[in-house]
Amino acid sequence: MSDPIVRFVGIGKTYDGVIRVVEALDLDVERGEFLTLLGPSGSGKTTTLMLLAGFETPTAGEILLEGKPLSRVPPYQRNIGMVFQNYALFPHMTIAENIGFPLSVRGVPAADIAKRVDRALGMVQLGGFGARRPAQLSGGQQQRVAVARALVFEPKLILMDEPLGALDKQLREQMQLEIRQLHQRLGVTMVYVTHDQAEALTMSDRIAVFHRGKIQQLDTPEQMYEYPKNAFVARFIGENNRLEGKLEAAADGRCTIRIAIGDTPIDGTLVETVPNGGAVTVSLRPERVQIRAAGHTIDGQPGCRLAGSLREIIYLGDHVRARVALAGNGEFMVKRPISEAHTLPHIGAAVEVFWTPEHCRAFAPES
Numbered sequence: 001m002s003d004p005i006v007r008f009v010g011i012g013k014t015y016d017g018v019i020r021v022v023e024a025l026d027l028d029v030e031r032g033e034f035l036t037l038l039g040p041s042g043s044g045k046t047t048t049l050m051l052l053a054g055f056e057t058p059t060a061g062e063i064l065l066e067g068k069p070l071s072r073v074p075p076y077q078r079n080i081g082m083v084f085q086n087y088a089l090f091p092h093m094t095i096a097e098n099i100g101f102p103l104s105v106r107g108v109p110a111a112d113i114a115k116r117v118d119r120a121l122g123m124v125q126l127g128g129f130g131a132r133r134p135a136q137l138s139g140g141q142q143q144r145v146a147v148a149r150a151l152v153f154e155p156k157l158i159l160m161d162e163p164l165g166a167l168d169k170q171l172r173e174q175m176q177l178e179i180r181q182l183h184q185r186l187g188v189t190m191v192y193v194t195h196d197q198a199e200a201l202t203m204s205d206r207i208a209v210f211h212r213g214k215i216q217q218l219d220t221p222e223q224m225y226e227y228p229k230n231a232f233v234a235r236f237i238g239e240n241n242r243l244e245g246k247l248e249a250a251a252d253g254r255c256t257i258r259i260a261i262g263d264t265p266i267d268g269t270l271v272e273t274v275p276n277g278g279a280v281t282v283s284l285r286p287e288r289v290q291i292r293a294a295g296h297t298i299d300g301q302p303g304c305r306l307a308g309s310l311r312e313i314i315y316l317g318d319h320v321r322a323r324v325a326l327a328g329n330g331e332f333m334v335k336r337p338i339s340e341a342h343t344l345p346h347i348g349a350a351v352e353v354f355w356t357p358e359h360c361r362a363f364a365p366e367s
């Protein structure tokens, strides 16, 4: 990890002089990576992208593009491609003219433009569509045109802001793979914005999770999913069974938690620093929880189980979900491979959900 193409150094942004929409942001974008800014609406993702594109100016800090302060690089020299959710195609131009537009404004000769437009159309699987107008294309095809227009001048950096938000689920998933493949084929650096965690996990080399203008965690999809660093990230990415409680004891990363429901303390992994007696939020992924009929003799791990009753079994083809009403209060969702479906207790049975302490993660509660 060296020679980043973009560096955000202490970037801050406020529109009204009061609310800090982006705060003390430090972020390196590595050359050739697919980096996703992921976060809920209003968390500052678009603002961060606009600062990088140069459509907004930071109120603190500096952004370096290829080592140069962005504030001193005029927009036409930035060589950044952009794709927006609303496509922003010119309705009166043909598809070929739309895609060729970034080339004609750069003074590329017409014969070259035609060749490069053809190649870009091929890349997004729209060969033969050049003479049509945007209105004659479906939403998915229009978005492909927008992607082709961002690629055609061979920028080193492409920014995409929720480009698939207007598409239906099936098309969105297909386009996710296409954009990912284009990224791999072209070796271009991508900074991609989405509020959809599944999309971020599917597409990215790294994900920066935003919340209230700050990066909560910057990690690979796998690390982000398996090792969330705080309660916000744990909640925002993937599914969770959550328990509230108080920290009873902690040593060497392991901890004991007195949970609000039920009398037996449970064991887990303490992720953040919390004082003894302090409030904690516990998160357990449904696929890390197992289930068995109550009353079996079990070895070890007394602190890694909770009693309840099995309420529902849901078959989902490749896996099965068991919904358990916990004895104290609340519910647990258990996700097991379909091969284990026949081993599940019957509905209504008294059961135990159980886990290993490394998969039971305790955080400071969300502020």
Ligand code: ADP
Pocket: 015, 016, 021, 039, 040, 041, 042, 043, 044, 045, 046, 047, 048
């Ligand atoms: P996201 O893309 O994560 O939804 P934004 O960067 O668009 O978040 O917005 C972050 C915050 O900044 C929001 O509270 C939004 O209302 C505010 N904001 C965004 N753009 C402007 C603007 N041009 N003027 C004033 N406030 C803005």
Ligand code: MG
Pocket: 045, 046, 047
């Ligand atoms: Mg946005």
